[in-house]
Amino acid sequence: MDSEDETLYDEVDSGNESSGDEVDFPMEVEGNNPRERQSEDDYPFEVLSTEEIVQHMVDSIKEVNMVVEIPATTTRILLNHFRWDKEKLMERFYDGDQEQLFAEARVINPFNRNSQVINRPKPNRRQSTSGTEECEICFTVLPNSLLTGLECGHRFCMGCWCEYLTTKIMEEGVGQTIACAAHGCDILVDDASVMRLVKDSKVKLKYQHLITNSFVECNRLLRWCPSPDCNNAVRVHYVDARAVQCKCQHVFCFQCGESWHDPVKCHLLRHWIKKCDDDSETSNWIAANTKVSQYNCNRYDEEEAKVARGAQEKSRAALQRYLFYCNRYMNHMQSLKFEHKLYASVKEKMEEMQQHNMSWIEVQFLKKAVDILCQCRQTLMYTYVFAYYLRKNNQSVLFEDNQKDLESATEKLSEYLEREITSENLADIKQKVQDKYRYCESRRKVLLEHVHEGYEKDWWDYNETDSKPNAMARLPVIEHPARPNNN
Amino acid sequence: MQSLKAGHLDASRWERRLQKELMSLMKEPPPGVEVDGDQAEQNLSLWTVHMKGAEGTLYEGESFQLQFKFSPKYPFDSPEVTFIGSNIPVHPHVYSNGHICLSILTDDWSPALSVQSVCLSIVSMLSSCKEKKRPPDNSFYVKTCNKNPKKTKWWYHDDSV
Ligand SMILES: [Zn+2]
Ligand SMILES: [Zn+2]
Ligand SMILES: [Zn+2]
Ligand SMILES: [Zn+2]
Numbered sequence: 001m002d003s004e005d006e007t008l009y010d011e012v013d014s015g016n017e018s019s020g021d022e023v024d025f026p027m028e029v030e031g032n033n034p035r036e037r038q039s040e041d042d043y044p045f046e047v048l049s050t051e052e053i054v055q056h057m058v059d060s061i062k063e064v065n066m067v068v069e070i071p072a073t074t075t076r077i078l079l080n081h082f083r084w085d086k087e088k089l090m091e092r093f094y095d096g097d098q099e100q101l102f103a104e105a106r107v108i109n110p111f112n113r114n115s116q117v118i119n120r121p122k123p124n125r126r127q128s129t130s131g132t133e134e135c136e137i138c139f140t141v142l143p144n145s146l147l148t149g150l151e152c153g154h155r156f157c158m159g160c161w162c163e164y165l166t167t168k169i170m171e172e173g174v175g176q177t178i179a180c181a182a183h184g185c186d187i188l189v190d191d192a193s194v195m196r197l198v199k200d201s202k203v204k205l206k207y208q209h210l211i212t213n214s215f216v217e218c219n220r221l222l223r224w225c226p227s228p229d230c231n232n233a234v235r236v237h238y239v240d241a242r243a244v245q246c247k248c249q250h251v252f253c254f255q256c257g258e259s260w261h262d263p264v265k266c267h268l269l270r271h272w273i274k275k276c277d278d279d280s281e282t283s284n285w286i287a288a289n290t291k292v293s294q295y296n297c298n299r300y301d302e303e304e305a306k307v308a309r310g311a312q313e314k315s316r317a318a319l320q321r322y323l324f325y326c327n328r329y330m331n332h333m334q335s336l337k338f339e340h341k342l343y344a345s346v347k348e349k350m351e352e353m354q355q356h357n358m359s360w361i362e363v364q365f366l367k368k369a370v371d372i373l374c375q376c377r378q379t380l381m382y383t384y385v386f387a388y389y390l391r392k393n394n395q396s397v398l399f400e401d402n403q404k405d406l407e408s409a410t411e412k413l414s415e416y417l418e419r420e421i422t423s424e425n426l427a428d429i430k431q432k433v434q435d436k437y438r439y440c441e442s443r444r445k446v447l448l449e450h451v452h453e454g455y456e457k458d459w460w461d462y463n464e465t466d467s468k469p470n471a472m473a474r475l476p477v478i479e480h481p482a483r484p485n486n487n
Numbered sequence: 488m489q490s491l492k493a494g495h496l497d498a499s500r501w502e503r504r505l506q507k508e509l510m511s512l513m514k515e516p517p518p519g520v521e522v523d524g525d526q527a528e529q530n531l532s533l534w535t536v537h538m539k540g541a542e543g544t545l546y547e548g549e550s551f552q553l554q555f556k557f558s559p560k561y562p563f564d565s566p567e568v569t570f571i572g573s574n575i576p577v578h579p580h581v582y583s584n585g586h587i588c589l590s591i592l593t594d595d596w597s598p599a600l601s602v603q604s605v606c607l608s609i610v611s612m613l614s615s616c617k618e619k620k621r622p623p624d625n626s627f628y629v630k631t632c633n634k635n636p637k638k639t640k641w642w643y644h645d646d647s648v
Contacts, residue, residue, distance in 0.1 A: 140503070
């Protein structure tokens with residue numbers, strides 16, 4: 001899966017050679033060799049550690065600076081403004097109004113420091129002839145050399161800068177977009193100035209985290225691994241709804257960041273998750289108070305909904321329908337949560353069997369079976385989201401047949417794995433388990449391929465995905481200059 | 488340079504800044520504005536400012552009281568400013584509990600602003616008012632808001648009203 005092929009990276013990976021160091025991004029970086037990973041269906045991606053992310057940021061700045069000769073700190077602000085899209089920055093830089101570009105990105109044009117096209121407040125220097133100046137924040141009169149500022153010319157004493165930046169970073173959690181301390185001045189404080197003016201290492205560290213985070217968040221080709229406690233990010237060459245696997249083993253959709261959710265599309269899944277959140281109270285109550293028969297059928301009986309008359313009955317039928325799919329979705333999710341328990345119990349079985357003179361190789365089929373079981377559950381779980389939105393037609397019927405097949409095969413496999421295995425029935429069980437998981441695997445493949453084919457051939461029609469208006473949405477929209485948003 | 492510490496202004500600098508602000512507000516107050524100097528001298532972190540409705544505006548003849556609270560982090564942290572007392576101006580940006588929706592009091596605050604500039608902003612906010620009315624969501628807001636207006640996430644749509 002890993003490939004050492006580095007040619008793909010030549011355009012972005014400037015390697016470890018250190019040039020005349022125009023870039024003084026104040027973070028320490030270790031040299032490293034990112035390793036390319038590839039998903040089964042040829043979607044190349046790479047998992048980056050925090051250090052590698054910083055290196056990547058520095059490389060991106062260097063690369064732009066090889067073409068455009070402006071200070072690295074300015075480049076970083078510009079790149080951030082373009083969400084780290086180098087091509088877009090270059091395009092605007094060479095084709096557009098540069099003055100406008102710098103104003104938009106909130107930096108002073110490095111080629112024209114005296115220009116003030118935008119209405120930015122003029123610095124009013126409270127400067128005396130004696131070489132002293134009053135700091136407008138603490139009202140202390142100090143020697144000129146103790147006051148400093150950005151290119152916009154607003155000067156404050158170093159102490160006030162330090163306190164101002166500390167407040168922004170520590171209390172407000174702002175990193176990338178700290179503006180000059182002067183009122184109404186939108187010029188951004190560059191990273192070198194922050195690192196120079198802030199003295200406390202804790203504040204510096206937090207600042208670096210904020211910068212790294214905003215780099216990842218606004219870079220389209222990067223995404224943090226959503227797994228809790230994981231600090232890796234995944235980098236791709238182009239954005240797509242494809243599966244990527246982090247070094248922590250978590251597999252997720254690069255496009256939306258959810259767990260890998262084939263066959264349902266990102267937007268439907270998002271809609272579904274929101275619906276589940278909104279309705280969780282209702283559905284929890286109903287789930288606790290209603291008996292829903294499970295596993296006997298994967299298809300919701302639409303007839304019941306058709307005879308529903310009147311608003312109340314209709315909304316009840318809609319809720320029943322939702323609960324039907326929700327229950328099945330939750331069932332698989334629940335089972336997947338016990339995945340680690342299943343692995344543990346299978347491992348125990350495997351060890352036991354090895355003590356009964358079976359070879360390590362001979363018992364590997366059990367682990368393989370659990371792997372496939374989990375994959376099937378994951379797929380099935382998302383087929384219920386897909387099915388919930390799917391409008392009935394010939395292809396949807398075929399899809400539901402596939403779903404039913406996979407559902408029952410998966411439950412069979414699950415059952416087999418719970419059976420007692422003895423040295424007498426081993427050969428028999430092994431055969432059955434292997435047959436079953438091969439069958440499951442093939443059914444899963446058939447189901448997915450059918451849905452994918454449907455996407456290509458436009459077979460799938462969806463039910464309305466506009467959620468019913470909730471209480472808030474029904475409130476009149478007030479055109480009001482001062483609408484508080486309490487939270 | 489080495490003597491400057493991180494954190495907030497040390498007590499003496501915090502005091503000096505507020506003392507200087509108080510002096511200049513007493514000496515050269517914006518028209519219609521008067522700070523209660525004695526009270527402020529007693530407790531530098533809590534000021535009361537009297538404000539008269541400007542002539543020729545909807546608030547002519549009325550008088551109001553503003554309260555300024557300064558945290559130890561002032562001026563890096565904005566002051567908490569509310570109307571208090573029996574007469575709260577009826578204005579589309581002023582809630583009946585005295586909370587004011589004004590961006591420089593939260594999002595657009597800069598440590599280079601001052602009590603003086605806040606007073607000027609409020610005077611001009613009142614003076615430019617064309618119709619005396621409460622914010623449309625007044626009753627909902629007053630019922631649900633935090634006591635501290637700085638805890639409110641305001642939507643500033645239009646600063647010209
Ligand atoms: Zn100062
Ligand atoms: Zn400035
Ligand atoms: Zn991870
Ligand atoms: Zn997705």
